[in-house]
Amino acid sequence: MISSTLLAVLYPMFTLIAQATAQQMFLYHFCLDSPGNYTANSTYETNLKVVLSSISSNSLAEIGFYANSKGQDPDKVYAIGLCRVDVKQDDCLGCLKNSSSLLPQLCPNRKEAIGWYDSCMLRFSNRSIFGIAETYPQFYIWDGHNVSDEDGYKRILQTLFDSMKSEAASGGSHKFAARTSIAPDLSTLYVLVQCTPELSDVDCSNCLTIIYSRTPQFVGKDGGITYTPSCNYRFQTYPFFNVTYATSPPPFLASSLPPPPVPIAIAGKERKKTRTAIVIVVPSVIAMMLTISICIFVRIKKSKDNFETVEGIKSVESLRYDFSTIRTATNNFSDANKLGKGGFGIVYKGNLLNEQKIAVKRLSKNSQQGDLEFKNEVLLVAKLQHRNLVRLLGFCLEGNERLLIYEFVPNRSLDYYIFDPMKRAHINWEWRYKIIRGIARGLLYLHEDSRLRIIHRDLKASNILLDAEMNPKISDFGMARMFVLDQIEGNTNRIVGTYGYMAPEYAMLGQFSIKSDVFSFGVLILEVLSGQKITHFHDGENSEYLLSYAWKNWREETTSNLIDPTLSGGPITEMLRCIKIGLLCVQENVSDRPSMTSVVLMLNGNLDPIPTPTQPASFMQSNIVSSTSVQNDNSSSVTNNEASITELCPR
Incomplete structure (x- = not known):
């Protein structure tokens, strides 16, 4: 395209x-x-x-x-x-x-x-769309020519739009207005606005106001088009509609416009010279424009960082930030503002001019999957709103720069606390239980309650951010996939995620579903309870795979061995219930894992008795370890717990 x-x-x-x-x-x-x-x-x-x-x-x-x-x-x-x-x-x-x-x-x-x-x-x-003003989805394009008097163009277009908006809104069965006018550079402006006729006058006016406010990229250009389901706006310096339908500009505007150029009479011999010049110049200009256009096309085609790589971003264009704004907010991406680094790139803290604190993820120029992740995260997270999901404020696309702008979450990520022997001592069971339930509610929203059905595919401790009250917020949707509401599972040849958190059917066969996220959530529960990473559990001098250790102690009724010693004195019944739920979530058979609806009920004590788990998936200890080590020998894929991307070959 x-x-x-x-x-x-x-x-x-x-x-x-x-x-x-x-x-x-x-x-x-x-x-x-x-x-x-x-x-x-x-x-x-x-x-x-x-x-x-x-x-x-x-x-x-x-x-x-x-x-x-x-x-x-x-x-x-x-x-x-x-x-x-x-x-x-x-x-x-x-x-x-x-x-x-x-x-x-x-x-x-x-x-x-x-x-x-x-x-x-x-x-x-499949829903009623009559008489409802809607400005999403939105499509727009603008002409590539800059105007000589940007402020003059802006003033005239604003004045024309204000009068045309009123005319269209009160247009009865037409809801349409078209104008021609003289631009500051003496070219002719052709402007059109239209609403679907069944809208009320107020809805039409509001719809046009909204789309006009979303078009800052048109400033300085000599043409632009915006289409939405309920209204549209367009201006050009060439006729694109039947000008007999255009009404005259209002008197107050007409009086402020420059007079049209006076035609100059040309004598017979001079007229011949003029015709000759036109015959020579016009083909030359067209040839030059075609040459320039072809060069632009070839250059864009060759570039890996062109807009085709993020096609679809235009639907959320209202969230775009200027690069200069973010550069200023982060003090030119200074090391002093660096919050962390992941598979996507570096995250910086920033302050906007209105004093709002932000977190900025800056795509690494060396990232192979970056543009796909970038587009995915913008299009998905922009449509999701929940207290347990990190909130996307906007994005920036400029040249090779790809930035994601989030709400600033002050208490870093979950792994910063629970995997540090000193810090996790300060996170008591009340806080940990609150975090587990918050993550569960966020996943339930993604799987069942949002207007989209989202499979996160990279749920892990480093992707759980904690706000000032230690409320968890699921982040990093670069790997996420969207399902239709009645879809059960999907398949992929590109397996992404983090070692230890991936469900067996996904890692081995490329099959993913909401139950893939449930598996990852079960791993998280066991990590939060034990304070140790899934890849190993330290018991004195011994080190063992966490799922194996948890199952062995469950079977031998010594489950308290799994609990972080700093939680001694906490409500043991609540902790044991969480261990049981965690083991249920990591069952090898997909159908044996509960849905997040059931998980939330079990965590709140509203589903009793809780089913008894069987032996969890144990494939991680043998098959995947060898497969991953081979990948690391032959590719640049990163598979440790600090990264977000793991490429495995499905068997």
Whole structure:
């Protein structure tokens, strides 16, 4: 797919081509994951086909707006088609007909999707979308040409937008406004705004205000486009709509604009020279522009750090920070502000101008998987809100720089405390039990309660951050995968995670599910209780694999040997219950592990009796150790507990 940067450069040049082929391709489309998928030949698919086929009927309203639904819940389908008001009805019907055929192909089996052409928009969903103002997902592009008078452009566009917003909002059945105006450089500005006609005046006005506020990247550019489900905004220095639909600028604006240039009369001989010059210059300019464009394309194609590597980030563009802002906040990424280092790169503490404290993860330039992790974390964490998940404030993309900006969590990570003999003595059972339950609630939200179903795939002590009250916050979603709500498991050839925390079916076969996270959580419980790492348990001079040690003592009814000695005097019944839950979570058979719903109930004492665990997975001691050592001999993959990335070959 062409990157947004290249598209922005080429868009004005190829506008006529784009208009000629607008019936054949989308400018952009989104396939939404949250409602889930429908199955082939299902009732939902039948209803979808009926609704979409009716879009091309001659009964389409003349205003270029179509809204209809078909079926009964949960298989009911809602659809909206919208054309620009200036588009002829036949062209509108043709555009919607092609989009109704193409969008289901681009988003196979998705219950919700949206696509934008140059002249029409189509969306469908399994939920009611009529009369609801929505500004997500959002698609935008901007032209690559800078203007000579940035402030002048900004003032005129703001004034035009304010008057057009009011005109569109009060536009009755059209909700549309278009203007032409003279720009400070004496070029002609063409501006258009539109809402879906079923919105209220207030909702239309609010929708346009929101998308206009999200377009700081348009400043200094001579063109830009923003599309959302409920409204859109566009300005160019060339005509992209039928100018007969454009209204005049308001008198107060017209009086402030520079007068149009006075045409200069040219004598006959001079006119001939002018025509000759045009014949020579125009092809030369076009050839030069094509050469420049090709060079830009080749350069972008070769670069590993272009926008294609983070395609999809545009949907959360409102969270973007300027690099200069973050550089200032971190004192130019000084060593004094360094908080730690992981597989992603270095984490820095920062202070924004409003005194808000932040944590900044700076992608290492040597990271092979960095861009994938970066995109994954931005797109997932931006949609998740829970007290036991670290909160993403924003991101930064500039040149080779990839930054993630998080809330600052002052008490570092869980491993900083529980694996240090001195520090863990100050973390009593009350704190540890609070941390275990908080992690469980965060996982339950990811697996069941959020509008997405997320498999973390790298749950470990170093990815649990602790706030000022020692509340745990799950972090580092670079390895996470999103499931549809009725999906049970997935498969991958790229096995990522940390040695010791990975479930056997994932490490050996590449199969992952919510029960993979449950396994990791069970390991965490045993680590928190014992104060020692999963890879070994020190019992005097002896060292043993933690799961084996825990099972041996459970079987011999000497489980208290597993408990950190600094917890002596704590509620032994509560601790033994946690050990039992931890052993249940690390069962080798996936179906024997509880769900996080059951885990939360068991931790709160609301599920009794707790099932009796059997011998946990023991594959880690033999198969994976040898496999990992081979990997370390032949690759640069890191597999110790300090890193986030482990590459294993599934058997």
